[in-house]
């Protein structure tokens with residue numbers, strides 16, 4: 001610990017009951033204003049939960065939404081109305097099981113896992129066995145921590161779009177967290193993949209196996225080509241525009257798209273659902289589910305060398321706010337990991 005460490009003036013409590021964690025007590029849109037690194041007590045677990053010693057985590061757009069409490073509908077959905085309920089907005093994790101609740105029989109201390117948990121920007125986090133799976137054997141903890149939230153969304157979107165052998169899919173937002181997984185999963189399922197990305201990220205998308213990449217600064221994806229499926233992950237294109245790139249009986253899956261939505265943030269998705277009742281194309285959206293079955297499917301794809309997280313860089317736990325800022329600035333290429341292992345190993 002150096003003299004400049006945020007902990008230098010604090011006396012450390014006994015190692016067995018405390019941990020370093022990112023702490024958030026108020027909602028706010030600027031990560032550096034609301035996230036602080038601090039020493040705090042370790043979480044306790046219930047009979048159906050496990051305590052994970054977190055080696056690495058990662059950030060995604062959902063991290064910012066939970067941190068900001070935006071759109072406001074999220075607060076009513078259980079994140080806390082006036083102030084955040086969770087210690088911090090982290091959800092991704094990879095680490096080892098530290099302790100298990102009385103009713104947990106399928107996980108044991110020492111097991112290496114990846115998945116989602118509560119407040120995972122911390123040395124220890126609580127999780128449910130139903131949102132964890134064995135860590136892919138061929139990934140580091142850091143790589144494994146980049147997978148859960150984004151790759152689950154990608155897998156579920158690809159499935160929902162009916163992407164499979166012999167189909168063609170257009171992936172808008174192919175260079176981001178969800179998109180980099182979606183390109184690889186669609187390829188693994190046998191589809192012909194066209195990615196859409198900005199100039200600086202075209203090569204990244206090509207390197208993930210996309211058959212073609214459209215640089216949206218130079219060309220329009222609405223060029224007369226009709227795809228069996230379109231995954232709309234970034235850019236907030238109007239539904240009417242997206243439909244012009246979909247085959248007459250093709251499918252549109254709206255995964256997301258960052259807009260300055262304060263209240264619900266689902267206007268485009270609701271319009272697509274309504275319109276779908278009146279047209280032959282299937283237009284829709286979904287809310288991704290965190291579950292062990294899909295994590296295991298991702299693990300199998302990873303262990304078969306068909307899927308790898310594209311990690312631009314890793315940040316130490318104390319720079320989690322900087323990672324979120326980099327992502328929100330639109331500069332991230334694929335995933336940003338948070339490394340926590342160094343802190344664990346000191347203990």
Ligand SMILES: NC(=O)c1ccc[n+]([C@@H]2O[C@H](COP(=O)([O-])OP(=O)(O)OC[C@H]3O[C@@H](n4cnc5c(N)ncnc54)[C@H](OP(=O)(O)O)[C@@H]3O)[C@@H](O)[C@H]2O)c1
Nearest residue numbers: 061153173175176177178197198234235256257258287288
């Ligand atoms: N439905 C769900 O359950 C679910 C689950 C997970 C995530 N999401 C949502 O999905 C969205 C993407 O998440 P993410 O974590 O992948 O975010 P991300 O890492 O920031 O990726 C988003 C991508 O969108 C691209 N983009 C931005 N403007 C664009 C434009 N005008 N045209 C085309 N592409 C554009 C960016 O690529 P370029 O730099 O190449 O432009 C960026 O890589 C977010 O809105 C998130 O909230 C939804």
